[in-house]
Amino acid sequence: MRDTVHVGLPGREYDVLIGTGLLAEAAVHIAPLLKRSRVVVISDENVAALHLAAFQDGLRAHGIDSAAMTLQAGEATKSWPHLMACVDWLLDQKVERGDIVVALGGGVIGDLVGFAAAILRRGVRFVQMPTSLLAQVDSSVGGKTGINARHGKNLIGAFHQPSLVLADVDVLGTLRPRDFLAGYGEVVKYGLLGDAAFFEWLEGQGPALAAGDMPARIEAVRRSVQMKADIVLRDETEQGDRALLNLGHTFGHALEAATGYSDRLYHGEGVAIGCAMAFALSARLGLCSQEDPSRVRAHLRDMGMKTDLADIDGDLPGPEVLLELMGQDKKVVQGQLRFVLARGIGDAFVTGDVPPEAVLEVLRDG
Numbered sequence: 001m002r003d004t005v006h007v008g009l010p011g012r013e014y015d016v017l018i019g020t021g022l023l024a025e026a027a028v029h030i031a032p033l034l035k036r037s038r039v040v041v042i043s044d045e046n047v048a049a050l051h052l053a054a055f056q057d058g059l060r061a062h063g064i065d066s067a068a069m070t071l072q073a074g075e076a077t078k079s080w081p082h083l084m085a086c087v088d089w090l091l092d093q094k095v096e097r098g099d100i101v102v103a104l105g106g107g108v109i110g111d112l113v114g115f116a117a118a119i120l121r122r123g124v125r126f127v128q129m130p131t132s133l134l135a136q137v138d139s140s141v142g143g144k145t146g147i148n149a150r151h152g153k154n155l156i157g158a159f160h161q162p163s164l165v166l167a168d169v170d171v172l173g174t175l176r177p178r179d180f181l182a183g184y185g186e187v188v189k190y191g192l193l194g195d196a197a198f199f200e201w202l203e204g205q206g207p208a209l210a211a212g213d214m215p216a217r218i219e220a221v222r223r224s225v226q227m228k229a230d231i232v233l234r235d236e237t238e239q240g241d242r243a244l245l246n247l248g249h250t251f252g253h254a255l256e257a258a259t260g261y262s263d264r265l266y267h268g269e270g271v272a273i274g275c276a277m278a279f280a281l282s283a284r285l286g287l288c289s290q291e292d293p294s295r296v297r298a299h300l301r302d303m304g305m306k307t308d309l310a311d312i313d314g315d316l317p318g319p320e321v322l323l324e325l326m327g328q329d330k331k332v333v334q335g336q337l338r339f340v341l342a343r344g345i346g347d348a349f350v351t352g353d354v355p356p357e358a359v360l361e362v363l364r365d366g
């Protein structure tokens with residue numbers, strides 16, 4: 001079972017291969033990119049324990065040498081100290097301009113390693129081997145790379161497109177259910193932002209997807225990646241339309257900052273709560289029907305996901321502080337917050353015309 005989505009950015013085009021068995025046969029797809037038969041791989045401790053040996057064995061069988069570095073798992077790894085460790089190690093390995101760096105892991109590894117590749121010797125190529133659902137449907141595609149700052153999420157980074165993305169859906173089988181569902185938050189986002197039929201399909205197929213139905217998983221990854229590729233092609237550096245991919249993120253990023261980028265709230269969980277809030281805000285402003293937010297929440301609830309602030313363990317700062325945290329959002333223009341809101345399911349748009357009091361009311365409702 002195999003699908004390909006082509007990201008046709010002029011001069012930086014690449015394929016996203018989606019299917020089974022791609023980890024073991026990665027060498028076949030990576031070899032044509034190599035100038036010498038050696039790659040460096042960066043992964044995290046969970047993924048390395050489960051999948052690094054199979055990946056390196058496959059490379060070796062094709063005569064490709066590899067060296068690997070393993071980082072601590074979790075969002076805290078997207079930070080200055082780990083970026084420095086990564087870049088130091090890549091220099092220790094004498095990675096050259098013509099070499100390929102492989103990011104083997106979830107979105108944390110993809111964002112961090114992609115950024116390290118962007119700044120190493122002013123830019124080396126990298127391959128994304130996304131191993132989480134979130135990374136397969138979203139973070140491995142489109143070239144946003146970076147780390148978090150004390151001031152907020154992803155505030156230090158670069159646009160640096162990968163040279164190839166290999167999304168092996170078999171490896172999703174080892175994800176913890178909570179990590180799978182966090183990735184599902186981004187899948188739902190795609191339906192909500194631009195494809196009502198996809199959202200409807202997810203309402204029917206979501207449980208099968210979570211239970212491991214392979215054709216359903218491939219279809220969900222393919223449709224998500226295709227939508228992202230289409231948007232990135234129109235607006236690579238987020239001057240306009242690309243901000244639609246930020247649906248749920250203005251709320252979500254503030255909640256991640258408020259919970260200290262910790263296990264209290266995963267990125268995809270923040271996105272799911274953020275999508276529910278974006279629809280609540282849209283309904284409050286009379287932009288969509290009152291039924292839409294209920295339908296969004298009902299599907300997330302059916303899937304066993306977080307939808308409300310009360311679902312986050314521990315104390316949260318008050319609405320005013322959360323609103324203040326949103327002030328570092330990259331969509332802010334001339335000091336004014338902009339939100340991705342919706343006229344209905346599958347019909348999102350970006351607007352700065354949002355009274356702060358309406359946002360505070362949504363946050364107070366939780």
Ligand SMILES: NC(=O)c1ccc[n+]([C@@H]2O[C@H](COP(=O)([O-])OP(=O)(O)OC[C@H]3O[C@@H](n4cnc5c(N)ncnc54)[C@H](O)[C@@H]3O)[C@@H](O)[C@H]2O)c1
Nearest residue numbers: 046073106107108131132134138139144171174175179267
């Ligand atoms: N660049 C982008 O466009 C973009 C898009 C969406 C999200 N992101 C970023 O992605 C990050 C979240 O990504 P994530 O949800 O993948 O988090 P993650 O990388 O922390 O992975 C989640 C957990 O799953 C584990 N894991 C990954 N693959 C596994 C597998 N196959 N089997 C078992 N365990 C596995 C990881 O070790 C980790 O513990 C956030 O930092 C977010 O900001 C970036």
Ligand SMILES: O=C(O)C(=O)C[C@@H](O)[C@H](O)[C@H](O)COP(=O)(O)O
Nearest residue numbers: 138142144153154242245246249330
């Ligand atoms: O690729 C994009 O563009 C996205 O917005 C995808 C998001 O899911 C992702 O979380 C992204 O990293 C958020 O971007 P940011 O610019 O708001 O940090």
Ligand SMILES: [Zn+2]
Nearest residue numbers: 186249267271
């Ligand atoms: Zn996201």
